[in-house]
Amino acid sequence: MNIESRSVFVVGGTSGIGLELARRFRAAGSDVVVGGRTTELLEKLTAEGFGAVEIDVTDAASVARARDDVLRSHPDLDVIVTMAGTGAAEDLQDPAHFATARTIIDVNLLGTIRVIDAFISHLVARRAATVVTVSSGIGFLPFPLMPTYGASKAGVHAYSEALRAQLAGTGVEVAELVPPAVATRIGSSNPHALALDAFGAEVMSLLAQDPTPREILVEGVLMHRWAERDGTYHDLVAQRSQALAALPSRTKG
Template sequence: MDITSRSVFMVGGTSGIGLELARRFREAGSTVVVGGRDTEVLAKLTAEGLGTVEIDVTDADSVARARDDVLEAHPDLDTVVTMAGIGVPEDLWDPAHFATAQAIVEVNLLGTIRVIDAFTPHLLARGAGTIVTVSSGIAFLPFPPMPTYGASKAAVHAYSEALRAQLAGTGVEVAELVPPAVATGMGSGNPRALSLDAYGAEVMELLAQDPTPHEILVRGVLMHRWAERDGTYAELVAQRSQALATLPGRTRN
């Protein structure tokens, strides 16, 4: 991908990894529109020089309005990044977790599908472009305190694979970004989390390859992605299961 001349819509790019990549695309020479729900943050990003549009990926009407606004201003749009996502711990001993699980699936999986569906006809009509989905290292190596987050990201991986197969030959590429823990709001408590700057630099280097890799795998996520292949899966899941002790109510003997 030529990162110096793209027209990019970064959905869920108002903070963390999304904002880091949006700024890097712009610095490389691309035109970038950031989508998000927080109008105050969007106003600050507009003042910074980024294009912005309000979007709630859980609302089909909001997604459609955002699509129309973006394409009206940028009819040459060629890159859509579905970055919106949420993830929190869940205690599966407590059935009340279901509301949390439902919210996670609504944003991470269904939100991704809504955005892709909204922009696929435009990209197909162009005969060229790139859809970038965002899964997670947790899609391949579970982190037991966050079961639905991992499940939703595993679903995004599977959906990305099928989407790529269905779009083969159309000129529309599908790249899957697979982050490990990164020092953002979601990963800030992990002492092994990559710095946001280092992560952003490595991702942009990978995206700039020609052809664009099907999976954007920074070095820090390889242990997750290939755990089953490398025979380390069971051991690593057992290690990561120790974090279950941090869930409320898990002090029982």
């Protein structure tokens, strides 16, 4: 895709990977609006020269207001990045985990769907636009300590595939970004997490390819994406399951 001279809305772009990509899109020459929930962060980004709009992807009314605000100031909007996400460890033997699971699904999967639903008519009318969804390496190779996070991201992958098929012929392309662990708030505890700047540079290089890859796969996520194909899946899941030893249900007694 052309990453220059685009009109881009990064939902969930006030920190982490979203902010990294927002800055790189702007550095490439695109006009970027960042969406998020935290007023203070949005004000800082406004001072930095970004467009900024408040959005809570768990609230359909908030998503609709954000859409109206963005399209009022950027009627030529032609790129949406559905970056908003959250994740946490869960002990599935503790019924209290369900509240965490519900929040994760509401943000990661339903939030993605709400944003796409809000903008899809506009993007189809443009006849040349891009939706960048964000799944995860964990959606392909589970990390059992974060079961609902992985399930939500596997759902984003399946939804992206269906969205691409339904939009075929409209001029709207769908690219699925599949991050591995990256040194952000969610991935900071992983000693193997990729440096954020290196990850961002690799992602933008892949996005800039023509044609745009269906999946944006940096080198560090290939072991996750192709584990089943390569016959390493079961060994890697067993290795990643060692983190379960820290769960309260495993340490009782």
